[in-house]
Amino acid sequence: MSNPLSDLIAEKGVLLADGATGTNLFAMGLMSGDAPELWNVDHPERITKLHQDFVDAGSDIILTNSFGGTRHRLKLHGAQDRVFELNKRAAEIARAVADKAPRKVIVAGSVGPTGELLIPLGALSFEGAVEAFKEQIEGLKAGGADIAWIETMSSPDEIRAAAEAAIAAGMPYTFTASFDTAGKTMMGLSPKDIFGVVANEPEQPVALGANCGVGAPDILSSLLDMSGANPDATLIVKGNCGIPKFKGDEIVYSGTPELMAEYVHLAIDAGAKIIGGCCGTSCDHLKAMREALDHHQKGARPTLDDVVAKVGPLKNRAADTPGAGSARRERRGGRRRG
Template sequence: MSVSRDPLSVLLAERGFLLADGATGTNLFNMGLSSGEAPEFWNTEYPERIHALYASAVEAGSDLFLTNTFGGNASRLKLHEAQGRVRELNRIGAEIGSEVADKAGRKVLVAGSMGPTGEIFAPMGTLTHEVAVEMFHEQAEGLKEGGADVLWVETISAPEEYKAAAEGCFLAGMPFVGTMSFDTAGRTMMGVTSADFVKLVGKLAHPPVGFGANCGTGASDLMRTVLGFAAQGPELPIIAKGNAGIPKYVDGAIKYDGTPDLMADYAVLARDAGASIIGGCCGTMPEHLRAMREALDTRPRGERPTLEQITAALGPFSSASDGTEAPGCGDPSHNHGRERRGRRRS
C-alpha cells in the first residue's frame, strides 16, 4: 500500500491534524474491569461495553480510536491460556470498532492497537525476531479481518521489538504507526532516546506512516520528547499521546490528576511543538478529549514552545534529563533500563 494513500495519511492531509482517543484501561476499569483480567475478553463477553468505549471517544470529537486489543498477542494471551484466540479477539475488537465508525456521521478511523509482547529478546531473553514477527503478524491479520483502517503499535521499549512489529504489519499488508514509551529519564526502559528513535524509524525497511510517544510519565515529559523528535526534522507525522497528569493513589484506586483544562493546554502545546496526531493515554477520559478538541479547533497556532513554557503549563519534568546528553552524561550506547513485563496501557 502506498504510504500517500493509506487512510491515516489521507485523513491527515484533509484535516491538518487529528485528535486520537484517550485511555482504554482507565475507562474499562470504570466500567467494572478487574485488575488482572484480560480486557480483550470483553470483546466477546461484553461487546456492548466495548461499543460504548469506542463511541465515547467518537462523541467527544476523536478522529480515530484504538481497538481494545493492546494485549491481544499470543504471548500476552498465553498468561490467560487464550493464545489460541488471537485472531478471534482481535477480529471482533476491530469489528465492533468498524460498526461505531460507520455510524459516526463523519470519517473516523479504526486503529488496531498492538502492544508489546512482554518478553525479552535474545540473547538476554528467549524471544527471537522470527517468533516476534509471527506473533505481531498473527495479531495484525486478525485486526485486518475485523476492518481496522490502520495498525497502531504502542508502548514499545526495545528497538528489536519495534522492528519485529513493523515486519509483522508489512506481512499483513497493513499501514501502521508505532509509538514508544519514554518513561526512564527521557529514554525508553531499554535506553532509546528521542533522537535514537527518529534514526531507527528512518532506517526501517518497512517504515510506519507516523511515529511518536505514548504513555510514559506525565504530559510534560512527553512534550519534551516530542520536541526531541521535531529537532531531528523527521518527514513522518509525529504522534503525541500523553497521560492525563500523574497517577495518585486516592481512596483505594489510582487516579490521574490531569484536568480537562490541563489536557487542553497539552494538546495545543503538542500541536505547536510539531505533533499532528494528538491524543491521550492513561487517565484520559471523554471529558478530557472534549476539552482537547475544543482547544485544537479554536486556539490559533503558536510558536514552538520552550521547556519553560511547557513546565509552566503542565507541571515539572520527572527528571532533569531528556536522555540525549553528551557521552558521560547519558551515553545512548549505555543501556540503563530493562524490558517491562506485563505492563498494560491504561
C-alpha cells in the first residue's frame, strides 16, 4: 500500500530520522517530571524550533512531541481528557515545519508505551490498550501526521494493540522495540523474533526495528540479528547517543558526532533503511550523521567484531548470545526515549 514514508524510501534509499526529543527539550527548560506534551499548547514555539533544528540538520523524518500522549501517561499530569487536543496539536506543529521544508519531510506521529502492564501481568486489558492508542492516533491523524510511529516498546502484546489501533484509525504504521535487557526487550522479545509480532494483522508495518537501548554498539547488534533473520525487511534503527553520565548536575551522553557518523555507515551496511538518533542525540550529531549518509560508500556487511572495533564495546548483550564472537560485552540497563 502506497504511503509517504515508503515512497520516500523508494526515492532516496536510506532516510535520516531525527534526534532526541526529551534531551533537547530539557535543554530548552523542560523540568524533570513535567509532561513534554503540554508544551504543544503552552510553548509551541519551542517545539517548532526543535523540529526546525532537526530539519535544518538534515532529517527526512521528524517525530511529533507526543511520546507520552495516551490517556494513561497524561493522567499523571491531570490531562487525560486532553488526548485528542494535545496529539492533534503535536502533529500540527510538526506538519507546519515539514510543509515549509525545501524537501519532502515525513511527519511521524510518536506513540510510546502506555506505562501500564497488560493482563495478566497488570490491570490493562488488550482492548483497553487498543482504545487508548486509537484515541491518540486519531488526534495525530487529524493534525496531519503521515504515519503512526510506535516506538520504545517492550511488550509484544502492547505492540499488537498499538498496531491494531493504527489500522482501526486508518493510519499506516511503523514500530520499534527497545532491546535493552541482555539483548532482548524487558518483556523478553528478541530482535530476530520481531517479525512475528504483528504477522497476523491485516495491515503490515511500513518499517520496523529498534530504538533507544544503551548506545550504538548494542542497537547495531540488534540490527544485525534482525537483518540476518529477514534480509528483505525495511528496518529502522534509532539508537541512543552513547551512555548517559552525570557531569555536575547535568546528564551528558558519551557519543560524539564522529561516533554517530560511524554508526550510520555501519547501520547502512547492516541493512537499515531508516537511521536516526534517540536519547542524547543533538543537531550537531545529526549533521554528522547526514554527512555520513550522503557520502556513504557501500561496504561489506559488518560483523559484531567490526561494530566493537569501530564504535566501542557492547554494554548490554548477554554473554552467551550466539554469534557474539570475541566482542567484549558488558551488562547495563536502559529506559525510554529521550
